[in-house]
Amino acid sequence: AQTVTQSQPEMSVQEAETVTLSCTYDTSESDYYLFWYKQPPSRQMILVIRQEAYKQQNATENRFSVNFQKAAKSFSLKISDSQLGDAAMYFCAYRTGPYGGATNKLIFGTGTLLAVQP
């Protein structure tokens, strides 16, 4: 069974600085997706960034980028120029690839609570 581990329960960063959130996962599959979701105090689940395992290039979305190390099964999120609005719980998640059938649920890590200091 696949598992997702986030070893940092809490992190803190100064406004305008850069922070990296860690995530590791375990799977025997070769085709899968990895995600970072953000959950602000409103509790809405918001997709931050997506990575397809077959792509070697790391995904980037504006100030958010990932470091995807497939062999090491590592998927970290880097937030550059941190803003107060980035303060939230961040969840790393795994999903079986697009041809894995209909039972491809998201498997979440336990989350990292990010505080942004002004």
Add this chain to the structure above:
Amino acid sequence: DSGVTQTPKHLITATGQRVTLRCSPRSGDLSVYWYQQSLDQGLQFLIQYYNGEERAKGNILERFSAQQFPDLHSELNLSSLELGDSALYFCASSRAYGGTANTGELFFGEGSRLTVL
């Protein structure tokens, strides 16, 4: 707006009672997933339906049940409620099958917050 609609947004009830949470997936999405998030916890997968059929089950209690109707909306029924069932219940949807139409992403509703007193 994710396109996934959940009702009610908030629900307060007493122990021993039964409630029904409702979810309408995004237009065109055939797969619906239910997740439970207890206070300060991660999201725990409960159950998945695809086009009306149950496809995957997580650690869902026997007191809980779900179904997906022909119009693809889904309901999660929680019975004999206990204090520990207080949580945020999320519904998410996706296309589920592969090809370019499936980006792999799940789209989440805003959740139904259940408080059991």
